[in-house]
Amino acid sequence: MPDGTGRVVFLQGAVQDLPQDARMTNLQNVAGGCHCGQVRFDVKMDLTQPMIACNCSICGKTGGMLGFVPASQFNLHAGRERLTDYQFGKKNIHHLFCSTCGVRPFGQGKGPDGQEMYAINVRCLDNVDVSTLKVVPFDGKSL
Numbered sequence: 174m175p176d177g178t179g180r181v182v183f184l185q186g187a188v189q190d191l192p193q194d195a196r197m198t199n200l201q202n203v204a205g206g207c208h209c210g211q212v213r214f215d216v217k218m219d220l221t222q223p224m225i226a227c228n229c230s231i232c233g234k235t236g237g238m239l240g241f242v243p244a245s246q247f248n249l250h251a252g253r254e255r256l257t258d259y260q261f262g263k264k265n266i267h268h269l270f271c272s273t274c275g276v277r278p279f280g281q282g283k284g285p286d287g288q289e290m291y292a293i294n295v296r297c298l299d300n301v302d303v304s305t306l307k308v309v310p311f312d313g314k315s316l
């Protein structure tokens with residue numbers, strides 16, 4: 174299967190794997206950003222839910238650990254102009270990265286119902302020890 178054909182399925186699978194009733198519990202406000210500090214955002218997310226470690230062609234190389242939130246829970250407040258949008262395959266997902274430091278703090282795409290979603294790289298959150306988070310592997314490579 175050509176690179177990228179599974180990207181939407183990836184997003185859908187990851188979102189659907191989360192228990193529906195648990196998705197909105199334990200929401201907390203966390204801030205995050207890229208390494209150089211030009212890209213900054215706030216997000217409301219539940220850090221008790223399992224995060225996604227994907228082995229697809231891009232996640233495998235960049236090592237992101239992802240948590241998914243609807244667009245209404247995400248606020249980019251600095252650095253929009255610093256972001257470069259990388260797309261491949263079917264180009265359904267925006268793999269954004271800081272053009273100065275190269276870090277990928279989040280990606281953007283659509284969920285199963287067409288809703289705008291953000292995939293937050295939880296490694297880019299302030300004051301969050303990723304070793305304490307639950308992580309589930311996701312076999313994006315096989316899609």
Ligand SMILES: [Zn+2]
Nearest residue numbers: 207209271274
């Ligand atoms: Zn940066």
